Amino acid sequence: MSAPSPQNSVRQRGGKENKKRGTTPQPSDSSLMNGNASEKVESIKQGAKKAVTNEWEYKVALAVITVLAFLTRFWGISHPNQVVFDEVHFGKFASYYLQRTYFFDVHPPFGKLLFAFAGWLVGYDGAFLFENIGDSYITNKVPYVAYRSMPALMGSLTVCTTYWIMWESGYSLPACIVAASLVLFDNAHIGQTRLILLDATLVLFMATSILCYIRFYKLRHDPFSRKWWKWLLLTGISMSCVISTKYVGAFTFFSIGVPVMIDLWELLDVDRKRGALSLPEFGKHLAARVIGLIVVPFLMYLFWFQVHFAILNRSGPGDDFMSPEFQETLADNIMTQQAVGIDYFDSIAMRHKETKVYLHSHPDRYPLRYDDGRISSQGQQVTGYPHNDTNNLWQIVPSVAMEGYDHPVKNGDVVRFRHLVTDTWLLTHDVASPYYPTNQEFTAVPTEEANGDRFNDTCFEIQIAGGKPDQQFKTMSSHFKLIHFPTRVAMWTHTTPLPDWAYKQAEINGNKNLQQSSNIWYVEEIPGLAEDSPRLQKEEKKVKNMPFMKKYLELQRAMFYHNNALTSSHPYASFPIQWPFLLRGVSFWTENDTRQQIYFLGNPVGWWFASSILAVFAGILGADQLSLRRGVDALDQRTRSRLYDSTGFFFLLWAAHYIPFFIMGRQLFLHHYLPAHLASALVAGAIVEFIFNIEPSDISNLAITDGKTGSRQQQQKRGRPTRERIAGQSLLATWAAAGVIVAVLVWGFWFFAPLTYGKPGLSVEQVLARKWLNYDLHFAK
């Protein structure tokens, strides 16, 4: 038995009758009390004998499956010796860890840390950065087999775990084998777990969460025992590993959370089978679950972030995603190294943060009339220019007279800019810019005008993003917006280049929307500063500290923000509705010379089988509910409780790991279905047993369910574990079905194996033969 006990899920609002059913004494007691002791003893004897032999069979099967799992996952793991698909990302991240340079990614750190750990174990220094798909591992001397062994190991263990889940849930051997084979001989699981990708970790720990929870649930009659605590905590830890790998783990929390809630609800019941719990006792149960399933997993989740921050102590490619305070905690940070305070009358070069163009001006003027007929001021052009140039230099001048030199520029100051080369002053006015009728034109005017009646138009206010009042304006570290003082527009630029009259340079204009994040500029350097200037000589800046929680919250926020921003389209992205039908795969890697390719695709036979079983299961439940509603009870209590509690739990797992993808706006791929596919394999195993193992006795007993004696006999039969119950009957039908299914699975796996392992190369006919649903395979001509 795996999930909450029967009566709850079928309880209707009325409740009463069902409760009676629930309070029936344990069958063993009843049969003893009723004087059927001899029969009972006999059955126990038989059961025990059978159980021993059965367990033995189970173990042999587990061993065989494990060996096969390792064989399928590890065979030819060194091929291809090139960077494949997303190894580009996750290999790179491992290298960053090994080099301890800060990087940013939308996934939590656990899965990536494991790869880094694998790399560290074999002593790799992380020199190769996995830049492009197809880069050679051999010439770059990457221990890629060690890297890949990690997910392959976890992928193999996933198969064993699947088998074990079915075993623990009390399904018959053929059912266990069917479920395990669906994962074992699945090309998608194999393909995804042989490469440096996070999904192996994800799927394995998702499976162990289920297993641990089932073990925990089976110990429910022995609460707060050492084992009970052990499995509770292991459930929590497994779930924590899932969510620390990818946020899909939230679905695992949900699907384990639902049975936990049902279980708790039942513990509250005063008419509980094993006696009512007092409220303090219930509180203990609740608290234990909160600690085991929420607090501990969350602390572990935080722990991985602590490890992440502790390892990545040097500045790296992820700096830009973080705030300046955060960046100051990293060693060798450009900002901390190069930030120099800016004084008035310094000449500076300002750079736009997004497009990286310098604020630039040259003697050419705006054309009087643009192509669309609008008219310009014909003033001197102010543009954005991507390269270093003396025309990028602007002297920063105070708007009010100041005594002497060496006054630092501060946040909120109103300043003016003089273009050094042409001796003109930056200004903006109410003239439409070349491309945007709504935005103001930027231009530069000669000194006499700038100091004359246009003085006001040359005043700009410096607003440092996130800065405090009077904070010093520095190069590199101060990101600022330049707000025109009289008209309140922000200096802005974009990527559409101006026409030839401006040499295709970028347009600079005044943006009325001050909040826009692309208004940010920074000062790159003060070129005029002598090399030995005392302002450049600073004491070695110490790396600052920042409280862990503050760092964590900042990173977490950035991760969520960027995860939602992953909306761009990918040629092999797919929609969730396509996954159960396996309508499309993903091309991972190709090699033209040998006509080899890796096309990520499940075993179509297995996927279609598992998906159709899901439909069958939904049909069975629907039919049962409808017929129950009409007073027709076609299932015995035991079968129903298995169907609803155990198989229903697997079905919930599937739904929880699948349906939320429909409302996700981000880019989705077939591999997002893997956790749900594992759940569907469990359902498939269970339903195979259900279909091919309808007890003849049940059918004969159907007629007399109302009679008292009849029902009692049935109760006895139901009372025994499935394994014993079905031991007496012939499992022939189930075995035969399982045999056929596994045979077909193996054939499908074999047929698509060249696409999964990337070898051997296929001829045109062979490729065409595999384009079942018009899969977009390469080398089809």
Added chain:
Amino acid sequence: MAAQDVSATGTDLQGDARKRNVGQPNGSYVPKEAGDKMDEKTKQKTNSFLATLDDYEFLIAPLIFTALAFFTRMWKIGLSPIVTWDEAHFGKFGSHYLKREFYFDVHPPLGKMLVGLSGYLAGYNGSFEFKSGETYPEELNYTYMRLFNSAFGALCIPLAYFTAKELHFKRPTVWLVTCMVLFENSYTTISRFILLDSMLLFFTVSTVFCWSKFHNWRHDPFSPEWGLWLVMTGFSIGCVCSVKWVGFFVTALVGLYTIEDLWNKFGDLKMPKVELAAHVGFRAFGFIVIPLIVYTASFWVHFMILENSGPGDAQMSSLFQANLRGTEVGKDSPLEIALGSRATLKNMGYGGGLLHSHVQTYPEGSQQQQITCYHHKDANNDWFFYPNRHQPEFDAEAPLQFIGNGDTIRLIHAQTGRNLHSHQVAAPVSKADHEVSCYGNTTVGDTKDHWQVEVVSDAASNDYSKVRTLTTAFRLKHVDLNCYLRAGNVNLPQWGFKQIETTCVKENKPRDPYTHWNVESHWNERLPASDPGSYKSPFFRDFVHLNVAMMTSNNALVPDPDKQDDLASKPWQWPLLHVGLRMCGWDDHIVKYFLLGNPAVYWGTTFSLVFFVGMLAWYAIRWQRGYDELTWGQVDHFHYSGIYPVMGWALHYLPFVAMARVTYVHHYYPALYFAILCSGFILDWYTRSLHKGVQWGIFSVFYAVVIGLFWLFRAICFGMEGSNQQWKHLKWFDTWRIAD
């Protein structure tokens, strides 16, 4: 009906709720109650004037409330003579009905037709443009139009009163619920302008009312009254959905109720199967067929009124446009396309536009000139049909050569002279497809400019040897790449001006309408003009087409992360009354209106929703712990008067949280109504057994707070004249931008 009302508000409601029992047909129960009532009545009648008032409360109270409602909604309604907020949209749409010009909008037509009707009654000729902030001209009686609109807002109040009665609340609660709707500043303000929200609210409220009536007649199924309320509910649903699609949420509420109801009946083994089938059949008719008829009828009228060509033409199929009066489409166009013809190509998918190109280039990919689909009609939509590169150069003097099925041609963009081109470059958004660009000119280019015409169907003829204007649907197959030209309602980013991405798809799906094109306008001096638009497009096709187009545009209303809209707000802000909305400019000389709710109502109802969840948990846990403290009558009352309103709230609120589109404060108003019902339920639940004096004592405090705050904030509804600093004291929070 009067008897029904009397019994529902009778003083002995406590007993009433307790006595109610599911499954027990109590057709006899109502008269019995009424009988008791009569006894009481005769007893009391002897007493005093107050008693008389008490007896006639069912008449007096709603009359007073309604009078107040009309007063608050209509007082000084013409004060501001300028086009305020979305009047700019809905007034304009009303004008289109008066001018009978076809326009396109994301909302269904009923509300806007009513606006049009109000303009018609006001004697307005439809000539005003309704530019935002402009002063209304002399001849436009905008006061009348606003009055017409506000009547819908005012009529919500009596409906709320009767709904509360139908939910079996006691009298003080009924009054409180009515007061909360009546003295709600945001309801008042939104009802005073030419907007759809007052109608939406009215039909939402009326749907709930009809539903509660229907529910209370459940013990007497198939009676005339039962049937009447069934039909009325269906009619209301039809209306609410025809005003705004938000109406689908209240429809969902009624749907859930029906499912639960039928599920219970399905489990009732004593019910004859015929009766069960009748229940299902009646509901299907009332809740599905009638709303569909109303919804479809509103579109039918819409198409009937708008018979002239107007700004929304391009959203519709070419054939539809050709049937509009005054259109260019299909008028004097030569029938058959020949080489050298200039034409516009219309995508035949729902909401499809015209094949378009402009000088801007793709920022990525090939960086060649963009090809899009665009609804606006301009010269950039014109294309020349040219022979392919293997054929001799086009000669304007040569004998005419018609284009038919299987011909390979080139398409040349009239404005830039470039060829429609595709190549093995991933399209900018749909990366799996090939990019389509505009490249080369009449001489520069290659065979990648070749497109093969594959005729799919022709409404006029079975002869596919010629492509005909409007009627021929054809696909364009790229000869080299074996892909098909497609525009599938995917919007390009800002660099493509949010126009529709046009790509070349590899899959050969002959039935995909987004790969079907037809010639819309056609010019060729050498061909005789004819009238290909004489074929009518069927109503249902237009109906579906327009609905899909509405959905597509609705989905495109996503917020631009770079643009911060001052007016837009986030769903979490609404129940907390975190922000208001300035409905017009904030200059001193403008009469200013600020869309902000009554704080007591907003915060009170939000608190009650949280409290309700607590109540639910409390009773559930108590039940699980074996306390059998509620009678079945109470459970029933809790279920229908408590849980259903809360479900209504959730259905009207949560979808906005999940929705990606831009949201505004007024999207919360239908949900607020359900929250008000929920707060009424809670107060009623805890006070119904109290002594009458105590009850009235408690409730008068609530009345005073609600009315007092409404009074305090009255200026934001009735218009603020002069400097906004006069209302500085109302700016309780910085986000309530009543004063600068």
